[in-house]
Amino acid sequence: MNELIPLMVIVPLMAALLISAFSRFNTATKVFAFVVAICLPIIPIASNYGLHYFGGYAPMLDNVTSVMYHPAITYSFTFLQQIFIAMIGLLTFLVVFVYLTKYRKVSGPYLFLLFLGTAAVTAMLLTDDIFHMFVFFEILALAQVGIVAASSIDYSYEMALKYMVLGSIGSPIMLLGIGFLLALTGSVNVTDIAAAVHNGLVDATSPVFLMSLGLIFFGWLYASGLPPFHTIKSGIYSKAEPHGAALLQSFTVISMISIVLIMFRIYATLPIFEVLIVFFSILAMILGVSLALTQTDFRRMIGFLAVGELGFIGLGIGLGTNFSITAGLFQALNEIIITALLFIGFGAIVEATNEVDTRKLGGLLAYHPKVSIMLLIAGLAMAGVPPLSGFQSKLMLVQASLSCGFPEISILAIMVSIATFVVFVKTFYTMFLKPKPNDLDLEGKEVPRAMIFTMAILLIIVVLFGVYPDLVTSGISNFVGGIL
Amino acid sequence: MAQTQLAILLTSVALIVIGLYSAIFIDNIIKKIIGISFIEEGANLFIVAIGYKAGGVVPILMPGMDTSWFATNAAYPLPFGLVLTSIVIGASTLAVMLALVMVLYRRYGTLSTKVMLSDTAKQEEYNE
């Protein structure tokens, strides 16, 4: 049923518009949002793999040069897209569920932003058209700013404005890079551009081609929050509501991998492309983890850790072999789940204590045992302790870098994992095990049930991927074999 | 008419450089936003210049035109379609930024970036 492919974008988009138009009817909005959110993970699972041409314009063969042209905006749907869209759909469902149970009166515009962001990342994953991706990238940036600005945390407006100002430098630079590619090849379809590069129609050593790489790469740095954008990315995570932050980090990860896969298909022949990606990934790992070690606000700490983990994904893709790219994409999938679990879990602690400073917390294990055990397991999964899912992807990354002849990178990756572990042990001790400070009032405050339910579901997925990594790695490996 | 294209490219480079300069050196947040929006305009101008064909015609097929003559002489319309989207995105981004500035002015009473958008920890001390 290939008709379902465009529905993956259209359903959340239409739901967003309808909810914001009819948000006066509170109960109807709640029911409608819930039903749409349930549909989101089901549609990609029910759909078949295939291509969808908008407007029905099938690819044409130019008889003179015998080159295929794709006149329509093309959506390609394979196993990789299926697993990532199903995961983002599941996450959106859980976040909307947490939001709906938290407030009696729901806000239409906030639900609009959540669904708009989901539609945007889904389109970015599916599309085979670089400008279409850019448009949804801008829509995603607006949705992210809205989610941050809608939160009730202090200084969220300032952070949203900072993100927007930086974004209005990053996005036009990326547009300029797309313009350079358009000037070289006369097309915005990635398959056409890649074919032109690989057939030698474009001079891969010309300065224009290299410039387009640099400009799109800068836009990618902004989209994925690698240095120099790691401070703003961790900042917007810490200023959004916990469930919003869980969704924001998944938007970041998915926009990162969708842009980098497009860049990989176009620029894989240039050795400097891989050098750039590995350089910025290593910088992100070092800076993210070392700054996370010195934070006292635990939301900010998770934000920096999330940025540091992004370095692993970049590392896997930068090494450029089939095995390493598989490992990087598997790490991306794991990070979406684990970081969402951490944000929601620490958000539950904020709900129960109204405190974000680790120095003023303590002794929470006796009051919230379920949350603390689940947070501990999630932290261990992020640090890469067997048999959890983070272990499998990090082991694959270490093996991949060893087999590429870069033992330094494997040592670095193991060191970053150990430092992540230290961050968790330190935070877990100060928040849960240390004696309770006298001025901390914990009586009569409960963690919302919906949050515990959400964490349990995410934890099941973490353990499942940890025990049976072959569920996804074999499919991703097939996909990677197709683009190499 | 290669001179036209060269002049256009220089203009777009100048707009982008003005935008990047204003991003670093201008303190007033509204002027900074105006300056940054010039980057977007420069990128738009560059992409339109890609589709331009010296001595060509507007890419609209009028009745009575010869199709093969039109195909060789019309400008390339794909970049124009992209720029249309991009202009609207730029305007909406600008509107959101100005709205946030209006909200923040009520809290700080100044438009200076150094006060309004400095480090969060310093702002906490400033407000206390």
Added chain:
Amino acid sequence: MKLYDQIFNVVKQFRKLFSPGPVTNADVSGSITAEIFLIVSLVLAVILLRHVSVLLAGLATLVVAIVLITNIPLIPKFKIEQEDSLEKMLFYAVVTLSIIIAFLYWGGNLV
């Protein structure tokens, strides 16, 4: 003895890092871990230059190690450069953009 005094001063300087608020021993040990992690990981990252030239990698590793160790504590300096003020973030973004462009234009074909 000089290096010992310097390391002892590091712990004292971390106190400023967490002001306002109390300083717990977990925070200080976290900062010391970050300090050591930063030095070791940067030196390790520089060793990656050996794929370009072994001599360059050796020299660069020595220089980086000496510069980093004589400049402890590094973490307060790093944190000041990476606070979330718009000025600093824009400055680093534009500098990174110009470095990437210059590097690709003049060195893009050398690698």
Added chain:
Amino acid sequence: MLEFILCIITVLSAILALIQKDLLKAAILTGFSGGALAVLFQILLAPDVALTQAIVGAAIVPVFIALAVKKTQREGS
């Protein structure tokens, strides 16, 4: 010839907008820059883009900025 004049107007009014002390004048000069850009698009054989840019760049964006200036303060250092 016209396109060179328009290029100069675009860049010059952009620079002038950024060195104004009065933010309202800066908003009007932004409109000049956007309008000149619209005519430039017309010369570059893109009439549809020119129409959009004329509306957005020469009317909507200056009005937005002027509204923001009215709600905040007029003099900017």
